Amino acid sequence: MDTQVKYLNIAQDLTDKIKHDLYPTGTLLPSEADLTKLYGTSRATIRKALTELTNNGLIQKIKGKGSVVLNTARFTFPISGITTFSELNESQQMHATTKVLTLAEGTLPQDIIDQTQVKDPRVTFVQRLRTINEEPIVVDEDYILKSVVPNIPEKVAEHSLYRYFEETLGLEIAYATKTITVEPVSDKMCHYLGLGANNNLAVVVRSLTYLNDTTFFQYTVSRHRPDRFKFVDFARRHHHGQ
Structure with a gap:
């Protein structure tokens, strides 16, 4: 081996x-x-x-x-790393499932076009509902540039996009920038996440992901139930001399 x-x-x-x-x-x-x-x-x-x-x-x-x-918590999402839901499912034994809500061609949101200065804003839009033990936890919305990934089969969207990107297409995913906010969400999103009538707030994580050559290729908006998902970062001090 x-x-x-x-x-x-x-x-x-x-x-x-x-x-x-x-x-x-x-x-x-x-x-x-x-x-x-x-x-x-x-x-x-x-x-x-x-x-x-x-x-x-x-x-x-x-x-x-x-x-x-060390003390570790189940169902944690590492903010500083690039870890997919499928990888978390495998590593943390979450008994999670993924349902594809939307798989369609579209265009990158205008504010992301302005921010990234991409020349070709055509994307594949993938919206997926994640559940753990049959309870809705998160809705992911991915905008994947068609200039980098021309096509995403539905079977791929049902499982791991990154496994397809890395193992099938040979892409080298390097880093991502992330912002985290708490925001009200639409009635439809409340329905997907199983939020109560008096609670329309979700934790929203927006990510811009880049390849090893610094090419931007994916924008993700993840909306999480705040009462069912915990965000954790693990920081280790690296010493650079005394």
């Missing part, structure tokens, strides 16, 4: 065990030596897997003690 694939598989397995409390918050993971034996691999591979968990905010390495499991 490829070394990179192996350490990522080990990191995923450890993540799953942390999520299911096989390694509870505040306890130590097995030592590097024990993990080396457990997974039948090199210590270097184990260290790379542990670094992945550290970067994801799941563990903290303490000199002389080992790797302590």
Whole structure:
């Protein structure tokens, strides 16, 4: 097995065990030596897997003690990273489903055209309802430039757009800028999200996503039920000398 694939598989397995409390918050993971034996691999591979968990905010390495499991919350959405709903569903065992509400050709909103200065504003518009345990949680609206992604099959929209972008089309997605607000939403959106008659507020996350060559290609508006979704950022201090 490829070394990179192996350490990522080990990191995923450890993540799953942390999520299911096989390694509870505040306890130590097995030592590097024990993990080396457990997974039948090199210590270097184990260290790379542990670094992945550290970067994801799941563990903290303490000199002389080992790797302590940090407190994590289920159904959290990392604001600073670029993580898709499908990836969260897989990693956090959310039992989530996706329903495509709209899949159509359209045009990028004028304010985003002005902001990004795109020359060809034609897009594929994808509107999807996300549910967890049959409860509506979020409505995503994606505007994907046709100059970068000419066509999006409905089967792709029902699952993971990013898997299609990266694995099928070979796009290198690099970074995104995000803004978060709390705003009133339309009656139709209230219906989709299951909001009560006296509560028409949703948490709205707007994202501009770029490729590795700095090409803008996707604008996303996600409207979340504020009582069912928690936004979390994990910040780690990087030291640059004393």
